[in-house]
Amino acid sequence: MKKKLAIWLLVVFFIVIFSVTVNAESAEVLSNKLYNKLAPYGMTNNDRVKVERYLEQYPVTDEEADVVFSMADQMVELMNKAGTNDISKISNEEKQKVKDIAIEAASTVGATLVFKPSWVEIYRDGKLVESVKYSNGKLVYTGNNINFALITVVLVVVVLTLTLILKKKKANK
Amino acid sequence: MLIKLFFGQQINEVVLLINKFAIVDKSISDNTKIVINENRKVLESYPEYGTQYATIKIPKIDINLPVYFGDTLEILKNGVGHSSGSYFPGEGGSIIYMGHNSKKIFRNFSKLEIGDEIYISTTYGEYSYIIYDMQIVNETDVEKLPIQKEEEILMVYTCYPFENIGYANQRYVVYAK
DSSP states (O other): OHHHHHHHHHHHHHHHHTTOOBOGGGHHHHHHHHHHHHGGGTOOHHHHHHHHHHHHHSOBOHHHHHHHHHHHHHHHHHHHHHTOSOGGGSOHHHHHHHHHHHHHHHHHTTEEEEEOSSEEEEEETTEEEEEEEOOTTOOOOOSOTHHHHHHHHHHHHHHHHHHHHHHHHHHHO | OHHHHHHHHHHHHHHHHHHHHHOOOOOOOGGGGOOEETTTTEESSOOOTTOEEEEEEEGGGTEEEEEEEBOOHHHHHHSEEEOTTSOOTTSSSEEEEEOOOSTTTTGGGGGOOTTOEEEEEETTEEEEEEEEEEEEEETTOGGGSOOOSSSOEEEEEEEESTTOSSOOOEEEEEEEO
16 A cells, blocks of 8 residues: 555655754755655645654754655655555565665664554654554544443344243153 | 343443543643643644553543544554544644543444534643534544644544444544634
8 A cells, every 4th residue: 555655665764864953944845845755645734744844853954855855756766666556466575675764774873663554653762652543544543442242142132031031841742 | 133132231231340440540741741832733742652641531422532643443442542643632724532432432422513622632732622523433434534734623433333233344433622
């Protein structure tokens, strides 16, 4: 899915900027620039806010920001060569290349990536800095999950009880 | 419906009991050092992801809950989550909070009305908002919670229907500014 590519691109971006210094005033400009580049690959406005926030905390120079975009371009080029913007459709070898870029950048600047099933956690100095999630375009689920298990249990009990009652009735006839 | 009819009260009691144990009060750790740059409308530093940095109070429905930076399922077990893809109170943009539709959290959202007040007490300042709209949206209607920085708008949502049995694919969103 193209959103997963955007996630990895964002991860690479976050990692690279940890090692650089920037004009704080350009945080919004830079995040907008990155958003314009990656929006076709699924970067959302929410992601843009995350980038802006990190640039506020970890300023980067314009020159060093170019490094970020060149890394993003590498990944985009890889996708273009594969003929798709859906990362799920590229080969495992190509997926690994994308992941390797992110891991290498993280290692270089002392940050750690923890890849989860549907999101990536970014740690620096042992602290969780951000969680970049594959949101699948939905608002977070805030329903009462207990109902699932509870209803299932209740249903099973009801069915078993009814079954027993019916069996007894048949036996008594 | 039958199940609710026969076991409704028991279900509610079990849910209440489990929620009581599920919510753990975590103290606001180093987030007391957070400072806001009022001129630039940005925080000088941000809370660690997953930590509490504020409380949300809605007097109309007697809510006084911790707010955590982040929106993972683990965070939502403890109280109210703050989407890290939105701004912070005081930064002049869109703020998105969310919480479960349990009785301990946002079950009574249906009682809120336009004009009701929401207070966010952060480690760096106090902020108050007035509700101006409520909407029921589909879970995929993310554009109904727009991210912008022209105006400070607080959007708080929970799953709908409030007493869902089975998967809830709608959200009840309260808009305040």
